[in-house]
Amino acid sequence: MRVRMEYRVGNNLKFLGNLDMINLMSRVLRRARTPFALSEGFNPHIKLSLGTVLPVGVWGEREYLDLELAEEIEPTVLVEQLNRVLPSDMEIKRCIKVDEKQPALMKTINAASYSFILESNDDYLALPERIMGEEQLLVKSRGKQKGVDKDLRPGIYKITVLPQEESVIIKIWVNVGEPVNVRYDELRDLLVAQGVKPEAIVNIFRSGNYIRIGTDFYSPLEKVS
Amino acid sequence: MKDRIFRDILPNVSKPARYTGNEVNMIKKEWDHSRIKMAFAFPDVYEVGMSHVGSKILYGLINEETEHLMERVYAPWPDMEREMRQHRIPLFSLESFIPLPEFDLLGFTLQYELAITNVLNMLDMAGIPVWSRDRGEDYPLVIAGGPVVFNPEPYADFFDLFLIGDGEEVLPEFMDCCWENRHLPKQERLLKLAALEGVYLPSFYRVEYQEDGKLKQMTPRLESLPGTIRKRVVRDLDQAYFPERPVLPYMNIVHDRAVLEVMRGCQRGCRFCHAGMVYRPVRERSIETLQRQADRQLANTGYDEISLTSLSTLDYSGVDKLVKDLVETYQHQGTGVSLPSLRVDAFSIELANEVQKVRKTTLTLAPEAGTQRLRDSINKNVSEEQLLEAVKAAFQSGWLSIKLYFMIGLPGETEEDLLGILDLLEKVRALGDQYARRKVEIRASIASFVPKAHTPFQWQAQSSIQELEQKRKLLTARKMRRIKLSFHDSKTSYLEGVLSRGDRRLSLPIFAAWQKGCKFDGWSEYFNFAYWLEAFQEAAIDTEFYTTRFRSYDEVLPWDFIDIGVSKDFLQTENEKAALGVITEDCRWQECNDCGICPAFEVELDIKEEVQG
Numbered sequence: 029m030r031v032r033m034e035y036r037v038g039n040n041l042k043f044l045g046n047l048d049m050i051n052l053m054s055r056v057l058r059r060a061r062t063p064f065a066l067s068e069g070f071n072p073h074i075k076l077s078l079g080t081v082l083p084v085g086v087w088g089e090r091e092y093l094d095l096e097l098a099e100e101i102e103p104t105v106l107v108e109q110l111n112r113v114l115p116s117d118m119e120i121k122r123c124i125k126v127d128e129k130q131p132a133l134m135k136t137i138n139a140a141s142y143s144f145i146l147e148s149n150d151d152y153l154a155l156p157e158r159i160m161g162e163e164q165l166l167v168k169s170r171g172k173q174k175g176v177d178k179d180l181r182p183g184i185y186k187i188t189v190l191p192q193e194e195s196v197i198i199k200i201w202v203n204v205g206e207p208v209n210v211r212y213d214e215l216r217d218l219l220v221a222q223g224v225k226p227e228a229i230v231n232i233f234r235s236g237n238y239i240r241i242g243t244d245f246y247s248p249l250e251k252v253s
Numbered sequence: 254m255k256d257r258i259f260r261d262i263l264p265n266v267s268k269p270a271r272y273t274g275n276e277v278n279m280i281k282k283e284w285d286h287s288r289i290k291m292a293f294a295f296p297d298v299y300e301v302g303m304s305h306v307g308s309k310i311l312y313g314l315i316n317e318e319t320e321h322l323m324e325r326v327y328a329p330w331p332d333m334e335r336e337m338r339q340h341r342i343p344l345f346s347l348e349s350f351i352p353l354p355e356f357d358l359l360g361f362t363l364q365y366e367l368a369i370t371n372v373l374n375m376l377d378m379a380g381i382p383v384w385s386r387d388r389g390e391d392y393p394l395v396i397a398g399g400p401v402v403f404n405p406e407p408y409a410d411f412f413d414l415f416l417i418g419d420g421e422e423v424l425p426e427f428m429d430c431c432w433e434n435r436h437l438p439k440q441e442r443l444l445k446l447a448a449l450e451g452v453y454l455p456s457f458y459r460v461e462y463q464e465d466g467k468l469k470q471m472t473p474r475l476e477s478l479p480g481t482i483r484k485r486v487v488r489d490l491d492q493a494y495f496p497e498r499p500v501l502p503y504m505n506i507v508h509d510r511a512v513l514e515v516m517r518g519c520q521r522g523c524r525f526c527h528a529g530m531v532y533r534p535v536r537e538r539s540i541e542t543l544q545r546q547a548d549r550q551l552a553n554t555g556y557d558e559i560s561l562t563s564l565s566t567l568d569y570s571g572v573d574k575l576v577k578d579l580v581e582t583y584q585h586q587g588t589g590v591s592l593p594s595l596r597v598d599a600f601s602i603e604l605a606n607e608v609q610k611v612r613k614t615t616l617t618l619a620p621e622a623g624t625q626r627l628r629d630s631i632n633k634n635v636s637e638e639q640l641l642e643a644v645k646a647a648f649q650s651g652w653l654s655i656k657l658y659f660m661i662g663l664p665g666e667t668e669e670d671l672l673g674i675l676d677l678l679e680k681v682r683a684l685g686d687q688y689a690r691r692k693v694e695i696r697a698s699i700a701s702f703v704p705k706a707h708t709p710f711q712w713q714a715q716s717s718i719q720e721l722e723q724k725r726k727l728l729t730a731r732k733m734r735r736i737k738l739s740f741h742d743s744k745t746s747y748l749e750g751v752l753s754r755g756d757r758r759l760s761l762p763i764f765a766a767w768q769k770g771c772k773f774d775g776w777s778e779y780f781n782f783a784y785w786l787e788a789f790q791e792a793a794i795d796t797e798f799y800t801t802r803f804r805s806y807d808e809v810l811p812w813d814f815i816d817i818g819v820s821k822d823f824l825q826t827e828n829e830k831a832a833l834g835v836i837t838e839d840c841r842w843q844e845c846n847d848c849g850i851c852p853a854f855e856v857e858l859d860i861k862e863e864v865q866g
């Protein structure tokens with residue numbers, strides 16, 4: 029049986045690397061005595077796969093994982109069991125059964141949204157239109173071709189500005205993977221280039237991962253057959 | 254402070270998860286409701302310190318079973334140090350993010366000599382004066398324990414007190430005493446604490462030297478203080494506290510698994526071995542206790558590996574049964590068992606095969622010396638036959654890579670002994686060619702012998718750096734296929750040698766080396782031998798006095814006042830037997846060898862299972 033879960037990784041855990049997160053999840057599953065399936069061979073491991081890597085320094089509001097189980101188990105029961113042993117700043121929010129033939133999460137997630145929390149009195153309401161109106165948005169790549177000019181524009185889908193009591197949240201929907209993989213740190217550079225003061229950015233989180241079809245963004249829990 | 258650290262500092266440093274705390278099973282006690290607040294400091298980076306079993310024991314013991322509180326702190330990596338100093342953030346504890354000066358007690362564990370510069374650096378980062386005499390009433394008491402402090406003298410001027418021996422035996426009572434006397438001025442408090450067995454108050458001892466630089470005598474300044482400090486010993490290890498909810502790190506640490514301390518002590522009696530002498534006698538845990546601890550640790554951590562640790566795990570009387578039980582119980586969950594290093598015999602291999610059913614580990618064997626004569630001399634009780642038998646069994650059962658540990662610079666070593674290492678390696682490879690399924694890889698790790706305090710070789714001369722380099726040349730001259738030699742750094746070993754048999758006069762050069770920038774001396778990328786040499790020179794210290802010099806039996810040694818239970822007579826006899834190449838059998842299989850500890854400390858060997866020796 030395969031299940032897909034949506035979970036939150038809080039601010040306290042934002043400095044974990046991807047391997048740390050896999051270890052953490054494996055240990056959570058063992059502590060909860062989940063009937064996970066093991067791979068064959070001398071080094072058996074839990075058949076667990078995380079969605080796209082959550083970058084170090086960024087926390088995640090809606091992250092996803094797939095897990096193979098050796099026994100049938102009611103998803104709600106599983107969620108309850110896992111939440112009991114998860115670190116305090118983490119939570120499984122939803123869990124559904126998915127078909128074993130579903131393609132891997134990594135392959136289906138093709139978009140994400142990053143939210144920047146800004147503490148500043150400036151007014152950013154005009155920012156989305158300005159950015160979306162540009163033909164080209166050049167930043168220095170922080171990915172594979174470090175330092176090379178990279179145009180983020182084709183990878184940016186949507187920007188919203190949400191004023192809070194004492195802060196502002198700028199949320200940006202971007203492409204993941206080919207053709208332009210937009211990284212959170214490149215977005216930060218972009219915001220700074222657009223006049224946001226670096227010290228105003230007090231926190232960054234990934235607010236969602238999506239399967240984008242045309243102009244629609246679906247959660248990986250929605251688009252499963 | 255935590256917010257500032259998360260926001261301004263951690264995004265700029267490598268491996269930020271070292272500094273975030275908040276791990277699963279972390280214990281954060283109510284600050285205001287706890288009695289003595291102690292910061293437990295490990296003077297190395299998080300992933301090393303978090304792997305240390307003794308620290309886990311003390312942390313759990315104090316927090317779970319006493320009214321006191323203990324929080325953790327590790328040495329920040331240099332990039333973190335830079336950021337912290339720049340942002341004026343003092344060294345803080347991982348549980349509460351509280352700066353160290355706010356604690357009552359700051360305890361360092363010294364696991365290796367070279368960690369001392371990190372101690373000074375951590376004190377400095379906390380804004381605490383490094384010299385004990387500069388710390389008035391307002392600072393925490395700074396104390397140290399661990400294997401290194403069986404010779405505390407080189408560090409005597411930095412610490413207020415030392416705790417000698419098994420920490421879990423003395424620390425709770427030490428903290429109680431701190432609490433009872435908390436209203437007293439520092440000097441009086443120190444004297445109260447020094448009245449406890451195993452506690453050493455260095456500033457109250459006068460040290461005199463002879464004209465030739467040797468120690469003349471060491472005397473307490475007050476009659477109430479003891480002339481010798483007796484180490485503390487856990488008598489019943491089976492009943493002793495062991496953590497069942499160890500802190501579970503988020504990042505990968507060096508030993509990232511559940512651990513069982515199957516026994517403490519070892520009386521194989523290898524004549525070079527410090528731990529083997531200072532942690533006598535052997536005390537075992539029962540199989541039932543260990544099974545229970547394994548079960549609870551796994552349930553509370555979710556680890557997928559259990560490691561059986563001790564000085565010589567294969568000598569644990571219940572090892573065969575325990576390993577088989579653990580494998581059988583946890584195999585279906587994909588949880589494996591690991592044995593740190595193996596004894597050199599066929600039984601070991603059989604057991605290793607048991608373990609390998611679940612997870613493949615590297616096979617490591619420690620013959621230590623290349624010829625029978627030298628192995629007898631250091632009392633490493635292994636014959637070449639046994640060794641080759643073990644290796645053959647290993648290849649036959651599918652192992653393809655074997656790592657062997659050796660030492661060079663041992664007392665009485667000749668060229669023949671060195672070449673013997675190479676011959677042995679070639680024999681091992683030949684067995685591989687004959688019995689293994691594929692091409693085998695043989696690796697040899699070659700350490701330099703460092704004579705240690707409280708061992709039979711404490712009087713012996715250490716090889717100079719030049720001698721070690723020559724030996725190394727001799728060993729690398731022969732070209733050998735599929736045999737890889739790796740050497741410990743001879744300069745590091747040399748410095749370790751200076752400190753391990755050093756005296757109080759070394760505090761100045763230690764301080765100077767740190768001031769020049771020495772830290773993380775155990776890490777080759779940071780070790781700066783030139784700074785150390787300068788520091789010794791400025792303090793007019795001749796390092797050869799401590800290293801390459803033979804000591805006579807009537808010399809007063811700086812660590813003589815520490816009573817480890819094993820008598821000096823026994824050490825002397827052992828040293829003489831070494832010269833004659835006469836072995837001393839393990840007192841577990843033979844009659845008592847009169848090392849002295851059992852009668853003197855009213856302890857006994859505590860062996861749990863019947864074994865055929």
Ligand code: SF4
Pocket residue numbers: 520533534535840841845846847848849850851852858
């Ligand atoms: S006193 Fe005798 S029995 Fe006890 S550890 Fe020493 S040699 Fe062994």
